[in-house]
Amino acid sequence: MQVNKESLEVKKDEKQTVSVYVTPTDFLPDAVYNILVVAFLDLMKVKGKSSEAELYQNCSDFDLDDDHLVSLGAVKIENRHALKLEISHLIDQDGNVVAEPHPSFCIEILDYLRDQLKTVYGTTEGIGYKLRVLCSACQPTQKPHLHDLEDCLKKKIRCGRKAMNTSRLKRLFSAESSESTDASSKTLQPVPPEKVYPDRLISESELNTFSGKLGADWKSFVRSLGLKDNEIFHACPVYSPEREKIFCCLLKWRDLEAGNATVKALVEKCTEHQIDVDVYEFLLE
Known part of the structure; x- marks a missing residue:
């Protein structure tokens, strides 16, 4: 793989993107990037995507469905090496329509990433690595820093005297929020109240x-x-x-x-x- 001139940047997400950073608790083995690249190539095959991925030593793009692109690349933040996973909703060819990534897709990719990291590290999150997100509350003049993703999904996050707005992260990565969004976006067909559920063993x-x-x-x-x-x-x-x-x-x-x-x-x-x-x-x- 050749080095890609356009590496991923450590920057705040735009409306059509959401990013997660894989940060080491000690150090980031060089092999982690290559292993994840292979894993996402396998996922492309499972999803029946025949188009070739853009693979480089420092950044790769994966075409996983008709509306989204997943990018994986090496970055450096807080003077430490890390990996950035960026999920992007594709932009209309005229640039007129900009939509957020869909929550169900974000949750699927996050779950898949977690599964692969468990395989790589042989352990759970927090031992060897952490999944983190860029602080959105700090000023542009401050150095970029990260917060634990799991904390952002469960509680309020403070950055100095400011509270970080985590509602977008919860909307995109929380299964409960995703279910609420899906429920409000379509009319569910309720089961007729007179229907009696069979009490037999399922086959x-x-x-x-x-x-x-x-x-x-x-x-x-x-x-x-x-x-x-x-x-x-x-x-x-x-x-x-x-x-x-x-x-x-x-x-x-x-x-x-x-x-x-x-x-x-x-x-x-x-x-x-x-x-x-x-x-x-x-x-x-």
Whole structure:
């Protein structure tokens, strides 16, 4: 790979972009960038994207869907080497339409990044590396600095005497905010109140069909079924297609619940999460 003259910059995001920084707690191994490049190439194949990625030693672009571009590159911030992952919503060819990245896509990419880093470091976030975001509250004259992404998604962040506005990060990277956005943007089809949910054990075939219908926020849903992050991570090989990962997690849930893994239990969780009826309606037939 050749060096790209246009490296990613450490700068505040524009409306069509959102960025996450992979920062080491000790040092950043040179191999991490190359491993992540290979991982995102694999994701392109899984998503059926045939176009070639733009690969360079210091910055690479990945075409993962029709509306977004993911860029990964080496940067230096606070005098330390780091990696920047930038998610961009494509701009209209005339430059007239500028939209934010879609929350479901942002959550999918963040989850995928976390999974790959667990494989690289063999540990969880906070030991060896952290995922952080650029402070948006500091003045342009101040040196850029970072805050932990997880903190930004859970609580208010202070920068000196100012409070950092984290609402955008929560909207783009929080599964709960994404579900609220999706719910308000479309009319859900409620299950008729007279419908009685079948109380029989759910079959492997039904779980396979269900896994193909569940959307990008599937990890939030399987967590609600009682699966922990390490169980989700180890349920299926890392490079498996997304549908296979969902199916493996659902099988894990069925094994853990045993006699309680019923159609009724799954459908009730769907209604709690405001999952569209089209996803699970086949179970009620």
